[in-house]
Amino acid sequence: MIRKEINRISEVGKALISVEGNPGVALNHVVELLEAETNQSLSFAKAINITEEITRFQVFNGTQGLSTQTKLRMHEVPLSAGFSYNMLGRSFDGIGDVADGGPEIIFDKQISTRLDTLNPTVRLVPKQPLWTGIPMIDVFNTLVKSQKIPIFAGPTEPYNRLLSQIAQGAQADVIIFAGIGLKFDEYHYFKEQLSQSGNIDKTIMFTHLAGDSQIKGLMLPDVALSVSREFADQGKDVLVLLTDMTNWSNILRNVANYQDQIPSLQGYPGSLYSELAKRYEVAADIEGAGSITIIGATTLESLEDPVPDNTGYITEGQFFLENGKLKLARSLSRLKQQVNGDTRADHRPIMTVMASLLADAEKAYEAAEVGAANDTFSQKLLRYREDFIRNMEEPFGESIELEAALDKCWDILKRHFEPTETGLSKKLIEQYWN
């Protein structure tokens, strides 16, 4: 088939190019950019805005070195991703090209990256716990298969270490690593960890390093999630590690800015919520097929920043990491109620009681700072708080089974309180206090 070519680019910007007139390109279809003299392929680009006067493209490899003479060859299809079981154990870039220096892959099929919405009627209500061996998660915010949940953390927190720790114990058939704007050492760390835990052969890495072309970073989640979805459609349980979605959102902001879109908050486009939701909503337990669980990382300065704020409304909870501890107060697994009712009778009550006491303890802690926590009970609360942070909020360390973790909770309560002070029912006290 002879592909139509366009010979003149009229505008070249930071990540976008424009062509005058209407060359007949369709929305979201891909064109290939060719060096005018040699016909050497430079990059691909996607049509994002078409009018009678002008057609705009996002260039996957960046616009450095493009000239007005650069040729566009029309492919007349939207961006697709290759799919093959041979991808396991390998690394790819944001548009699904091999990026580990290894041999090219012969794909079994090309799949759409449009991320169509899954019909809600084929979703199963998630009911299977994913145990992590981290008490703070298993007891207080149980993770559930097909959940979408990010780690919220400051940029210097060990969020990647936590992500990789959760991945190591994960009961998944396939792990898809999707890294956007990573530093090389982060990429290297994940690769090491996945190799050491023996998971590398069931992992596919899609990586975009800081400084790589922005558009490739922008496309990465769509490519990685499309591949994940294909595995899930074929019956596999897939775990997707998505880090760091703040980097991704910042690329989205940059590109919206290049397109002169009206910003809503802090320069982000008004569509930030929908754009994030479109990706996170890929997580699903599919009737008659497999599942996709997404654990992400969202770095933040403040919880009120648009990225974590919008993410919180989209995801099914969040794990909040602060000073290396997994904090109870702002962490939440929205799906925990689906699974923590049929574990052990004391699971739910003890979770509620410890949280409520910790909230009181935080108040006492603030009061103590002005010397106002001078009564006996406040003193108890302060000691409890310290114990809780040291023994429960520590995410790193030996893996603990749920039963043992619950027993540990009772031990902490017993160390500091009288039974009635906990607000636990008589029945539970009789059963577990001694």
Next chain:
Amino acid sequence: MNNTKTRTGKLTSIQDSLVKARFYGNVIMGETANVIVDGKSLQAEVLQIVADPKYEDAGIVEMQVFEDLTGAQIGDQVEFTGKSLSVLLGPGLLTSIWDGLQNPLYKLGEQNAYLVPGMKAPALDEEKLWDFTPSVAIGDKVTGGDTIGTVPEGRLQHSILVPFNFGKCKIESIIGKSSVNITEKVAVVLDSQNVRHELKLAFRWAVKSPIPFKERAIPSKTISTGVRVIDLLAPVSYGGTVGNPGPFGAGKTVLQHSLCKYALADVIIMAACGERAGEAVEVFKDFAELEDPSTGDSLMNRMCIFGNTSSMPVAAREASVFIALTVGEYYRYQGYNVVLLADSTSRWAQALRERSGRQGDIPGPEAFPMDIPDQIKGMYQRAGADQGTGGSLTFIGTVSPAGGNFQEPVTQATMDATGGFWGLSQDRADAKKYPAIDPLAYTSSVYDSFISWNDRNKMLQTLQEANGIDQTISTIGLKKVPVEKYILYQKGLTIDFCVMQQNAFHKMDACTRPERLIIINEAVQKLIDSSIDFAREDKEDEEVKELVKAKFDELRQWWKDWNVTAQSLDEMAVLHEKIEQFILQEEYAL
């Protein structure tokens, strides 16, 4: 309008979901159109009509397309329909689950597991037979909104209505008692212009034209929602409006689900607008197995769901809320009490923001359209009670304020537009005090409670005072607080812990009906009114406070147990005795 040939246009610009097309002839503001992309027909709505700068005899129409436009090109065909965005009203609405444009999701699921652009299915089952009983005879005069017959729909009698925009008509023919589907003709009417109209069980109605009231009334009958803090302190009446804002994680979803399960109403409509798909799925898959509190049927039999979840096309989000409202008005007109839960109105507002941004409108605060407060008010105004039909439409909208900040434009406009306001607080949620409705801040209601104004105010005042003392304790320490104040503080804590807080996941605690509320209120009032003179003897104040705390701790534990165990009237009555005892025992100790 009698156009014999379809009016068409050609695309001249495509940007995300916003397109422009050139047309010759006539285009109607607000009408729908189909954009033909790769042979698929995608639904669109006209937003604006402007002059064509290029051709004098042509015009440019700006439209939003409700589906993904990948593959669209300049020159693609547009076909105008002449009809504005509408919803199909008729028997079979209940138990249905649609996308935001009334495509039934289970039917679409038979075609593909994914929602692919261009997929369509009839909004209501066209084959199902309904037992029609006529209520008018040939020669009878009818007008828009009149009933010509009924069909049973589950437990409800579904009235078959003459479309609301019809003037005076005469029944020319009508079928007898028989089984018919919604595509069959049941009657023919002749209007005053001598034009004949066929009537079926179902008809289409434009979603932006509110269905009229027969006789609008002030909402006056309190709804039992089963949630104690609401029914006691911030109640809502049939036909009322409530805004329910809260930062993420504060418990909006759990509260919505509680209302779905326990609010007493004939019909519950859920507009899952831009929120998580999983939450809507939980409702139609898990709630189907739960019992309707008033009938004992499956809970789904009183529900219908519009799901424009967060990954579905944004342009259809605005439509989803209007479609849900129209269905609610339709059942209100039939005399039923309808509760519409819209989750979340912020996503709806954001959809308007995205659109106005693309259209290049001058943005208002936080880039929302300048007229967003008016649009929000207009939406809530469609709720209301109708004493002409005896029906009502209650609108409870959640709000998802950016950064949890209630000062943002959508929350503020909602506060202004609604009669009730349930503000969820992050602090309460962090302390796992659920439901996290903060009775002291941002929570209000103009509707009557199940308890008297006086009792309601006394309860609020005690909570307020206890909160004040709590702040004093954390700033100057417990030592400086007099014993009397400390007792008041403990009373407040008890009301909060045992009454305001409620376990939505406990079978019994999750729902409290008015008769039980009255018993609880009596206990609370007794506790507030009585002075409890704890045995002081020659104890230091600090020792007395410790004793007070221990006694109240014991009471709270007991009351919490009562919440989850006391079921029979006798068991419930024990609460009163316990409080009496709590007060008296201490007096004996003197």
